[in-house]
Amino acid sequence: MRTAISKLYHIPFWLAYHYLWWVVAMGNPWKAAHSILFSPYAVKFVFYVVLQAVAVYFNLYYLIPKYLEKGRLKAYLGYLSVTLLAAALAIVSGYYVSALLAHQSVEVLFGRDSNCFFYFFGEAMPSTLASTTLAMSIKLTKNWIxxxxRKQLLEKEKLETELRFLKYQFNPHFLFNSINSIFFLIHKNPDAASSSLAKFSELLRHHLYECNDELVPLDKEIAYLRNFIALEKLRQNRSVSVITDILEELPADAYIAPFILMTFVENAFKHVSKDSDRENRIEIRLYAQPDTLEFEVSNTTSALTTKQAPHYRGIGLRNVQRRLALIYPGKHQLAIRDAGGTFEVRLSLILAAQPVSRPAQLTL
Incomplete structure (x- = not known):
């Protein structure tokens, strides 16, 4: 209903469009206006306006999304031809309705001796084709603009995101705590220290080389996520339980925007409760199919973290919601719930299946 109301401003456009055609045909704007308003030709005019508008919107909002945008060109051209033919034939009937209401024959009313049908069709079909072509041109121009x-906004958002994550991720607190945790492991468990150091190296590599594109392979982003979780576990108090359920086999040709998932995981580790009288828990679940991803993160919260959270939620969530809106318009669902002691995030999005161009990587 709201969409239909928002298109009401199209009515004056179609009236003006057809009126201009009549002005061109008659060579006199006053004569054209009089013919439309005060003669039997008014019925024919209404048929042109209404039926061509129906054909145009049927093409724009049904045929193009259903067939042309999905690459079904032959089916689109076939259905478009049928639509134009049906609209032109319906408009031809307007000539006969005009004559009927005027109590005259079509030959007398429109000054034709014979072959009226083909003459009328010869006027209706080109006019309908012209209206459809004009509407498609306007629609394509609007889509291009x-x-x-959107590209400009994405470029701006990408630069802001890169600067924000360089500042936020590579902060001394995170780096030194991770290095200190690995340092203590060297004496207690050298094998675990070696594994953690490898994870830390992969995490830095992802930051420096693999996340510079608008989209990155899903498997690499999830590998980065695993390494980050493993390093955070080293830093966390033993009272915090971290539960992960991340699908091992990921679609090989799926791509995702970098750091979308990390925002929520970082938030969970940053604001998880550390109470001594109850279980403190972080749960991370991820399931992926070739074209969709389901992601859930929850963490227990305490009164202190709840007071501190609005600052993050006001900035961090606005940032990630903006990125989702720009990169996945109409292709994601984000639900955030503060359940009084538990903070939950659920994200569902449609994954990209085509890789983006990648610049050559630099090596140190």
């Missing part, structure tokens, strides 16, 4: 604006 919208795409260009």
């Amino acid at each position: 919208s795409t260009e604006r």
